[in-house]
Amino acid sequence: MMIIITMILTTILPIILISQTVKLILHITLTSKNKAVGIFHPFTNDGGGGERVLWCAVKAVQDLTPDLPCVVYTGDHDATPESLLRRAVDRFGVELISPPKVVHLHKRKWIEEKTYPRFTMIGQSLGSVYLAWEALNKFVPLYYLDTSGYAFTYPLARLFGCKVICYTHYPTISLDMLSRVHSRSSMYNNDAFVANSVLLSRLKLVYYTFFSWMYGFVGSCANLAMVNSSWTQSHIEKLWGIPDRIKRVYPPCDTTGLQALPLERESTPPKIISVAQFRPEKAHSLQLQAFALSIKKLNSDVPRPKLQFVGSCRNDADEARLQSLKDLAIELKVEDDVEFYKNVTYRDLVKLLGGATAGIHSMIDEHFGISVVEYMAAGAIPIAHNSAGPKMDIVLPEEGKQTGFLAQTVEEFADAILKILQMSESEKHEMAEAGRRRANRFSEQRFYEDFKAAISPILN
Template sequence: MVSLLTIALAQCIVTISLVYLRMQSVNQTLMKPPNHYKDKLLNAITGCTVHRKLFSWWKLGSVRRELLLRALDVRNFSNEETNNLIDNMLKDPRELEHMKETLKSDSVPRRTLFGYFHPFCNAGGGGEKVLWKAVETTLAFDPNIIVLIYTGDCDSTGSEILENVQNRFDYKFDTSRICFIFLKYRYLVDSKTWPHFTLIGQALGSIILTIEAILKCPPDIWCDTMGYPFGYPWVWHLLRIPIVTYTHFPVISSDMLNKLSHQPRSLKNMGKQVYWRLFMKYYQHIGNYITIATTNSSWTNDHISRIWRQCKTHVIFPPCSTEKLVNYEKESSVRLVRKNQAIVLAQFRPEKRHRLIIKEYSKYLKSATYDDIPKLIFIGSTRSDTDREYVEELKRYAYQHLKIPQEHFEIMTDLPYDDIKKMLWTSTYGINAMWNEHFGIAVVEYIAGGLIPIVHGSAGPLFDIVIDNVGFFFLDPSDPDYKETHSILGFGTLCDAFKEVSYLNDADKKKLSDIAIRIALTKFSDNKFDGKWIDVVLSKVLH
């Protein structure tokens, strides 16, 4: 009851605030620095006054913005160590002298602050790969662009984050034009913070986090590459700037609503339906504030275009660095030979459906009438004790419960990326069993490595990746929409797919492998992402 009252009160506050903002021209207030700010800064720099608490907390962002527009190295104006605007500048004599001169002038360099809102920018996953490739492309597009990274990774420094990006993704930047704005309220968008009413709790949390970002430094362009849309109205009302969104998956979708409607009728389910439908209504309303909407796949784009009908949506496939994978064989010092093995490249999480793969593989083993059976290998990272226990459960299920011989099944955890690339180029098949995988970067890695994909017939793998008859699809009776999709698509089970690929000869495999590599290069390369990001986003918002 307390949670309901809290949420209702928060909603009332948000609604009243938005009405107030419609009546006030606050965007000029947040962008405009206080009167005589240059005199105050000069006096503090030259030691005429104490440089602590020169400005009100809600004006610090506008002053930081002015300093960034003038800066030689924008890293000097991050709030990494302190929120004080003078401390970091005093450590860089070159920046200090430059600021003394430029603050005496009335002219401000024509630069653009491009703000990327990505609270988990140091996570190292596919979403972060999109972020940092977009940053690299944006900085290369125009030397007058400064990139702001709004992040909650307060346990790392900006230089540490950029070093991780270099090691993980091999992207290179002009780091003097990247300024990190660290946010302290990131925990408010963590699902663990909201054990009940998670959707609306995270939505309210993202609003607070968005406002914190704006107050710490208002940008000229707001780009959300992680998926926190409920802050967009606040960005619009407070700043009146273009809003760009890259959506990996919808916060709530028609699939979720349909799935709930098929559950047994009860008071709890009826209440949940009302809650979700009201939430969807407001989610649809947010489309009014978006300038450019981009998505990661056809499946996501189909859902988002039906939700945000007010704006045109564009598909920009994630950058998958397929150029590097395709060239791995040429750059390898040894000759790579493909073995009769099928790999599953996925994080060890239940939604990746490892148990289903093991079960279907066991059925296939029992029905096989020949000796040349592909070995099944799971490859993935373990992030926690929970993941490691999940791996042990899979081993017990395979070896003890289903009696799969150890020579036919293996699990490899936490392999270095070079070893993963070698496994891609020395295997024959790649399996993905996730239902409604929004995109499927692992499947792209399969085809870039010349593997024959065996994938679930849904979402990204079905509509975007495994095309031109380059692979094999399957469905499973445990799929939430199995009855509808099976009647339309007619795909068999994973066991059936195993049997089907067993009849491929070497010529067939080579032909499919060559087609797969061509698709990987033409659709999912980093260069392809560059071109689309420039055409769809940068050329339109940077005038």
């Protein structure tokens, strides 16, 4: 009897699986494609550099092909074409030619970090496939543009017959991450408990190695991959293995509007601005500790500075991080010297940048660093982490003149703050002027030109 059941199962099950697979392929193949650009950006309210790229990308497509509709896949249920049009202007100063169409997604929780306390990368990556399945079943575009870095959705989009274009801000996994796990370095993406265990570190290294292989496979399905920096390009070329389909397109920075701000700043009190979402990798606590240390070392004849945190909160976890930062300011006894600005409008951000003497940014391996460019364009001297984008592309000498400072430790950031505070007004002006010239390389206009040049062969 068992032999008969086994024979039936081994015969029938493969037939069932094959038939279901054929049905799936036929369903996808027969699904009609719409001549449109479908933009996969589930979080259209994150307020960061990624959202600026989204709206600038929509504008670039509209400029290049006015008759080609842009459809945004979003998990924000209150988003409408009109509200997104207003948001692009209010938050980023980007004026779209027409409102984008909207496709609402209801399964966004499957890509949220809180859904996966462990194995977050693989969980979010597979979750993005499920979310893309919902998106493509609702609307199949001829061109699928991912502006959020969900590479695992590319094979599915190709299966639906789409041409896949992506703008990659940073690799989901990098060779640096593998190196840190191998060396057992503790960091926001490598828990101290794991780093302190030989066995767990080895297991995580196997997991990361397997994931990097999968990431390389799905990424290679892109017809065109745009990357935002030299650092990102280097990693993506090694992981995806498609160097001929990779184009470096620096992200759009509002250098034109910010360069209208005067370089002369009110020196009492000098203001140091920090513009970044309240996320763990942005290392706000390091900035606060460096600021407190610089105040301790400050000479009595130098005005006491103010530190201004400006950022957005995506969820409750970000809100909790913001509150812990306020608590840390009290603990360090600098609460009267620190100001917090949450979810500000673009107009208010420009006003704050216009009053800043310096700008601080401390994320390790920041893939590019739009806020660093914004500091420079606005005339605020940057103090950025000595790695990745700021080190390789941004805070470099311009015409032989220093454009800012690079640092790694609390002490180095504190020393950079002190150097700026102790500089004469003419020295500050000279450095700010050089930084502003450097920022011209990353203008919004330059993004439009490079983005359109990259996508034209695909759209045509």
